[in-house]
Amino acid sequence: MIRFENVSVTYDGADEPTVRGVDFEVPEGELVLLAGPSGVGKSTVLGAVSGLVPHFTGGTLHGRVTVAGRDTRTHKPRELADVVGTVGQDPLSHFVTDTVEDELAYGMESLGLPPDVMRRRVEETLDLLGLAGLRDRPLATLSGGQQQRVAIGSVLTPHPRVLVLDEPTSALDPAAAEEVLAVLQRLVHDLGTTVLMAEHRLERVIQYADQVVLLPAPGEPPLLGTPQEVMAVSPVCPPVVELGRLAGWSPLPLTVRDARRRAAPLRERLAGRQQPPRETAPQTPAPSARRGLFRRGTPGSRTGARASGSPVAEVCSLDVRRGRVQALRHIDLTVAPGETVALMGRNGAGKSTLLSALVGLVAPSAGSVRTAGAVPHQTRPRDLVRRVGLVPQEPRDLLYSDTVAAECAAADRDADAEPGTCRALLSELLPGIDDATHPRDLSEGQRLTLALAVVLTARPPLLLLDEPTRGLDYAAKARLVTLLRGLATEGHAIVLATHDVELAAELADRVVLIAEGEVIADGPAAEVVTASPSFAPQVAKILAPQCWLTVGQVRKALAREALR
Ligand SMILES: Nc1ncnc2c1ncn2[C@@H]1O[C@H](COP(=O)(O)OP(=O)(O)OP(=O)(O)O)[C@@H](O)[C@H]1O
Ligand SMILES: Nc1ncnc2c1ncn2[C@@H]1O[C@H](COP(=O)(O)OP(=O)(O)OP(=O)(O)O)[C@@H](O)[C@H]1O
Structure with a gap:
């Protein structure tokens, strides 16, 4: 149904092809997963199927890509629209109408489907994706996950024979991701729909894949095989596979269920062992802990927040209204210097709104917020930037310059930091990003x-991150975790909104669960995440009733055993 014949793509101005030697086929009625590290070219491969590459992106495509027999080089994206439905990484930039219902109908209208069919399919899709309560809502007022669900719904309504999905679950809460993947699986099994999907969170999707296409490194030809074959050699793999490799399980388990069946001997080895502490930050970091990235002073040194040891964030009885929606009610939250707090909860629960309130983007309708001693919505941005920084869910919102170098220079100026600070941070986080690249082309x-480096340049004592692992591979995630731990050790408080249960398990001291705008749980990460199957990481589910959260903890415990 989709065929790549020795395809390579070279973007304008690049010396080397971004992808090369891409040669594979996706048979009709199969779900094929495209995996590989960040920036390796997955979106490029997907774009070649929908025709966006090279028609919209520019660059040169060698070889041939056909979908249902149509060559995507000689057919423009709109000439493929009756066969291929595409969901990109940034739903908002693809929306063409203003409201949920209109967006769901738009694709069908362009194909000229009869009104009664359109009506029926819109209703079906609203139910299928849990969007009925939002049908009249302007798209711009939806939460990130709600937008992603609409984007998926809008490509499903025309019933395309081929679906091309770029990280379709990246903004979804764990339960919503399961629901969407179950819908896709039903389309594949019952209607013979063909799906090519790129996704970083392999723990969510690997069990649904018939085949995996792995792009191991930039410019290297892809590797093809069954999920088991590819996971045995892949540089990116979910925790269940990593644990399987560590324990020497063969064949490698891909699901929690498979792993649990083999886990009894491992549980026995681990029984009675002390869980090694994660490298979490001390609550009151010693001055000697200050090292590395931020040489020009400790966080809060200009605001006095840390010096006085007072909380970096204090939220009291906070209510926030957004249009007709009561997004937050009676929120109480205190965050201490050096503490890492994960906000979790279903899509639309109010996590981003709480972060927005902490950074002054929305004002309380009742109650109060103080960050690093200031009332954020009444503080000038220039002063606020040294107290609190937000990496938004859509990092594009923070980037204005034409090149990476200019963006970094602007960040240094805004933060009053030494020239080169932002660029050094960027290189440390993710090597290989070129100075001359337009942020749009990253x-x-x-x-x-890049957005994270820009925010960190000002060394804010309170760092807020909205879904920071979207689009990150496991290695980039591990680097992010190391960096954030380092910042916490230096005294930065970190509050992150995340659906990534593995990240919360790895990083957070504390998890705050929000539902319908209210805090429903607030406690140590291990306790809160293991109390609910939706939020428990894979390792916790596999080794329950023992309480292990990450492969790293298990690895350390086994290493200690070996030393005895
Ligand atoms: N329009 C473009 N012009 C120039 N370079 C581009 C363009 N689009 C992508 N690139 C570059 O091509 C490389 C591959 O990008 P691509 O988005 O395909 O990777 P990816 O595997 O999907 O990454 P991620 O997992 O982070 O989404 C990157 O280095 C990127 O900077
Ligand atoms: N500008 C707005 N106008 C009206 N309602 C809004 C606006 N922004 C957000 N909302 C609504 O407020 C509620 C909370 O949204 P918020 O973005 O805080 O949720 P979230 O927990 O971050 O969700 P997600 O996990 O999907 O990112 C949602 O019901 C959302 O639709």
Whole structure:
């Protein structure tokens, strides 16, 4: 149904092809997963199927890509629209109408489907994706996950024979991701729909894949095989596979269920062992802990927040209204210097709104917010930037310059930091990003990393991150975790909104669960995440009732055993 024949793509101005030697086929009615590190070219491969590459992106495509027999080089994207439905990484930039219902109908209208068919399919899709309550809502007022669900719904309504999905679950809460993947699986099994999907969170999707196409490194030809074959050699793999490799399980398990069946001997070895502490930050870091990235003073040194040891964030009885929606009610939250707090909860629960309130983007309708001693919505941006920084869910919102170098220079100026600070941070986080690249042309993971470096340049004592692992591969995630731990050790408080249960398990001291705008749980990460199957990381589910959260903890415990 989709065929790549020795395809390579070279973007304008690049010396080397971004992808080369791409030669594979996706048979009708199969779900094929495209995996590989950040920036390796997954979106480029997907774009070649929908025709966006090279028609919209520019560059040169050698070889041939056909979809249902149509050559995507000689057919423009709109001439493929009756066969291929595409969901990109940034739903908002693809929306063409203003409201949920209109967006769901738009694709069908362009194909000239009869009104009664359109009506029926819109209703079906609203139900299928849990969007009925939002049908009249302007798209711009939806939460990130709600937007992603609409984007998926809008490509499903025309019933395309081929779906091309770029990280379709990246903004979805764990339960919503399962629901969407179950819908896709039903389309594949019952209607013979063909799906090519790129996704970093392999723990969510690997079990649904018939085949995996792995792009191991930039410019290297892809590797093809069954999920088991590819996971045995892949540089990116989910925790269940990593644990399987560590324990020497063969064949490698791909699901929690498979792993649990083999886990009894491992549980026995681990029984009675002390869980090694994660490298979490001390609550009151010693001055000697200050090292590395931020040489020009500790966080808060200009604001006095840390010197006085007072909380970096204090939220009291906070209510926030957004249009007709009561987004937050009676929120109480205190965050201490050096503390890492994960905000979790379903799409639309109010996590981004809480971050927005902490950085002054929305004002309380009742209650109060103080960050690093200031009332954020009444503080000038220039002063606020040294107290609190937000990496938004869509990093594009933070980037204005034409090149990476200019963006970094502007960040240094805005933060009053030594020239080169931002660029050094960027290189440390994700090597290989070129100074001359336009931020628009960076891969999703690269763009997020740039936004993070821009925010960190001001060394704010309170760092807020909205879904920081969207678009990041496991290695980039591990680097992010190391960096954030380092910042916490230096005294930065970190609050992150995330659906990434593995990240929360790895990084957070504390998890705050939000539902319908209210805090429903607030406690140590291990306790909160393991209390609910939706939020428990894979390792916790595999080794329950023992309480291990990450492969790293298990690895350390086994290493200690070996030393005895
Ligand atoms: N329009 C473009 N012009 C120039 N370079 C581009 C363009 N689009 C992508 N690139 C570059 O091509 C490389 C591959 O990007 P791509 O988005 O395909 O990677 P990816 O594997 O999807 O990454 P991620 O997992 O982070 O989304 C990156 O280095 C990116 O900077
Ligand atoms: N500008 C707005 N106008 C009206 N309602 C809004 C606006 N922005 C957000 N909302 C609504 O407020 C609620 C909370 O949204 P918020 O973005 O804080 O959720 P979230 O927990 O971050 O969700 P997600 O996990 O999907 O990112 C949602 O119901 C959302 O639709």
